[in-house]
Each structure stands twice: as C-alpha cells, then as structure tokens.
Amino acid sequence: MKVLGLETSCDETGLAIFDSEQINSANKGLVGQVLYSQIELHAVYGGVVPELASRDHIRKLVPLLDELLAQCDMSKNDIDAIAYTKGPGLIGALMTGALFGRSLAFGLGIPAIGVHHMEGHLLAPLMGANPPPYPFVSLLVSGGHTQLIAAKGIGEYEILGESIDDAAGECFDKAAKMLGLPYPGGPNIAKLAETGNPNAYELPRPMLHRGLDFSFSGMKTAVHNLIKDTPQSGGSGNSADSDPQVRADIAASFQHAMVDTLVKKCVKALKQANMTRLVIAGGVSANTHLRETLETELTKINATVHYAPPALCTDNGAMIAYAGFERLNAGQTDDLAVSCVPRWPLTELPALLPAV
Ligand code: KG4
Ligand code: ZN
Numbered sequence: 001m002k003v004l005g006l007e008t009s010c011d012e013t014g015l016a017i018f019d020s021e022q023i024n025s026a027n028k029g030l031v032g033q034v035l036y037s038q039i040e041l042h043a044v045y046g047g048v049v050p051e052l053a054s055r056d057h058i059r060k061l062v063p064l065l066d067e068l069l070a071q072c073d074m075s076k077n078d079i080d081a082i083a084y085t086k087g088p089g090l091i092g093a094l095m096t097g098a099l100f101g102r103s104l105a106f107g108l109g110i111p112a113i114g115v116h117h118m119e120g121h122l123l124a125p126l127m128g129a130n131p132p133p134y135p136f137v138s139l140l141v142s143g144g145h146t147q148l149i150a151a152k153g154i155g156e157y158e159i160l161g162e163s164i165d166d167a168a169g170e171c172f173d174k175a176a177k178m179l180g181l182p183y184p185g186g187p188n189i190a191k192l193a194e195t196g197n198p199n200a201y202e203l204p205r206p207m208l209h210r211g212l213d214f215s216f217s218g219m220k221t222a223v224h225n226l227i228k229d230t231p232q233s234g235g236s237g238n239s240a241d242s243d244p245q246v247r248a249d250i251a252a253s254f255q256h257a258m259v260d261t262l263v264k265k266c267v268k269a270l271k272q273a274n275m276t277r278l279v280i281a282g283g284v285s286a287n288t289h290l291r292e293t294l295e296t297e298l299t300k301i302n303a304t305v306h307y308a309p310p311a312l313c314t315d316n317g318a319m320i321a322y323a324g325f326e327r328l329n330a331g332q333t334d335d336l337a338v339s340c341v342p343r344w345p346l347t348e349l350p351a352l353l354p355a356v
Helices: 039-043 050-072 091-108 117-126 168-178 185-193 217-229 244-273 288-300 317-329
Strands: 002-007 012-019 030-037 081-087 112-116 136-141 146-153 156-162 277-281 304-306
Touching: 002 050, 002 091, 002 317, 012 050, 012 317, 030 050, 030 317, 039 050, 050 091, 081 091, 081 117, 081 317, 091 112, 112 117, 112 317, 117 136, 117 146, 117 277, 117 317, 136 244, 146 244, 156 244, 168 185, 168 217, 168 244, 185 244, 185 288, 217 244, 244 277, 244 288, 277 288, 288 304
Parallel strands: 002 081, 081 112, 136 277, 277 304
Antiparallel strands: 002 012, 012 030, 136 146, 146 156
16 A cells, blocks of 8 residues: 655655555665755744744645655555644644645545654654564654653553653753754754763753653753853853853753653653563654663663654654554545644544454
8 A cells, every 4th residue: 555644733844655565675665755844934933933834835745745756756646545644733734734635635536544643753663574563662752742652552552651841852942042053953952962071060850750750841941050150151142152062061961861861761661561662753762862872771671672763753754654554554544524633632542443
C-alpha cells in the first residue's frame, strides 16, 4: 500500500510517500519525502503566527506534492491512500492539510485517514524491518509535549507521567533565545554545547524524586538568572562582554541538566512499568547527548533504547504516512467530514484492530 502523508500542524509543510511493500528495504518503506520549513517567515515575529502559517501551507502544498511525485517517479494515480495530520496543532494549519488531503483522496477515489500528530512521532522509530516489539515505554519529547507513555500496542497508550508546565523542546527554545540563538533552539544549543563543559554550572534537576511528572519552568528561571548574572554569556545584548567559552559552558550545562532529568525519569519509568525497551520520539529525541546518555544508562539496567533517524524525529510527512498506513491496514478510514482537533489526548485514540 502506497500512502501519501501530509503534515501541516504547525510551521513545517511535510509530505512523504510510504510504501508498505518496501518496508524491508534500506529506505524502510520511505519512497520519498519533501519538507518546507516556515522558520524564516516567522522569525521576525519571534514565534509562529498561526494565520501566516496557514496561508503558507496553502501556497506550498500543491508545488510540494508535484515535487514529491517527481522525486518518487510516481503519478497521483499510483497513490493508494492519504493520511493527514488531524491534530493536535494550530487549527487553521491543520485544516489546510486535512482539506487538501481529504479532497484529493475523494477526487482519486481512495481512502483517507486523519492521524494524531503525536502518534506519528511515537511510531516513527518503528518504521522498518525490525521494529522493537511491544510493550515499551515511550518518551515523547517535542516542542509542545513531554510525556512518558506505556505502549502496549498501537492506540494502547497509558500516560505514566508528563510535564506540568513547559515542554522539554520549549525549554531548549527559550534557553536558546536567552543566549541570542535562533529558533529552533534545540539544535543550536546542542551545537554550542559541543565545545562546552557540562559541569561548569550547576542547574536544577526538577521533580526528580516526585513520580514520573516533569516540570521545566524552574530550570528556565535558573538559566535566565545564570545568563543575567553572567555578563560573558552575551545575554545582556552587549557583545563586548561576550565570551564564546562561557556561552558554550552555559549551553552544555543546560543541556546536561535537561538530559540528566529526562534520562533519570526514563529509567524510573522502565522500572515502574517493568519493561526493558524505551522508544524516544519527537524533536528533542534528535539530541545526540540524550541518545548517548540513554545508551549508557540503559545498558546498566539491561534495557535498550530505540529512536528514528534525526530527520524523522522532528516534524515530517513520513511519520504521518506510516502511522496512517498502520491504521488503514487494520481497516480504519475516516469519512468525508473533515474535523480537526487542536487539543487531542493521545489516550483517546482507539486501539488498533487486528489486520484482516
Ligand atoms: O517534534 P517537533 O519537530 O515539533 C513539535 O511537534 O513540537 O519538535 C520541535 C522541538 C523544538 O523545540 C526543537 O528545539 C527541538 O524539538 N529539537 C531539539 C533538537 N532538534 C529539535 N532539541 C534538542 N536537541 C536537538 N538536536
Ligand atoms: Zn511534532
């Protein structure tokens, strides 16, 4: 089954074609993908402007589909089904991809399905010939979510813990902003941290001894105070004071505190759920320090960590195509009515029915 995936929940227009018959090949079933980022469009406003995001998705969807089909050497008629992001996300942005996908599927006479963006992230590391088997604990870490989930199958999710305030990615983005680094902050902090000393500054590891929930607002305040009290951070806006080594040390210490907190909670979650496999997903799961620390710490408790290639960790059309395929393959489809959901708890998803 060849599924076209459409991702338009925020500021990336992502399209991809997944072919289940190629799942065993090196491309893991991913025939091709295109991604257009609106980062530059929103940069001057310091955050995503929802109306501008929707308009830009509309401008880009048709040319990106043409580009994707040319890349895959396919025509529209070769597509068997369409999966689009139905939520959670910006309502206007979601509607563009959903209406485009639903109408195209209607025109082509093929099924369509609305996909949960976070289920797309969660399943992305499972794309390929040898996915980690269920059950596993999933750490979902993106710009809007930080959740620990016990996954017993597709749609069988139990939230073990989540952030009571900011998401991990949001915290990376805010720390980056304070250091004068551009959005998205995560990759820029990680880059700066490469030459820094992770133990140069002591930052808090919040809520370590309180269950599996997270809280990052205290860490954000601690970084803010550190940058304010350290003129060499360059955060004062006075570049004459700025010292590259101090900046790198702050980035490394912050990243270390974030990773340390996430890793300790993952270990705790695995023990609590009595599971031995951890799947990490979402933009922050692209972080090399997080991946390496998890590899080391989980080996100590005879557990394993699984993740997607970096390009499939951040928002993309491939994860939507793949999650859509799994549900379509089990016989689920959406009718002609398009209803997008800006807020949508993952636990409301139906469990996957066995394939017929
Ligand atoms: O999953 P995603 O692309 O979008 C949402 O659904 O939110 O996640 C974006 C988030 C941003 O906050 C970005 O700073 C963070 O993921 N991120 C990273 C890295 N790459 C992206 N955070 C830490 N290290 C990275 N390498
Ligand atoms: Zn996302």
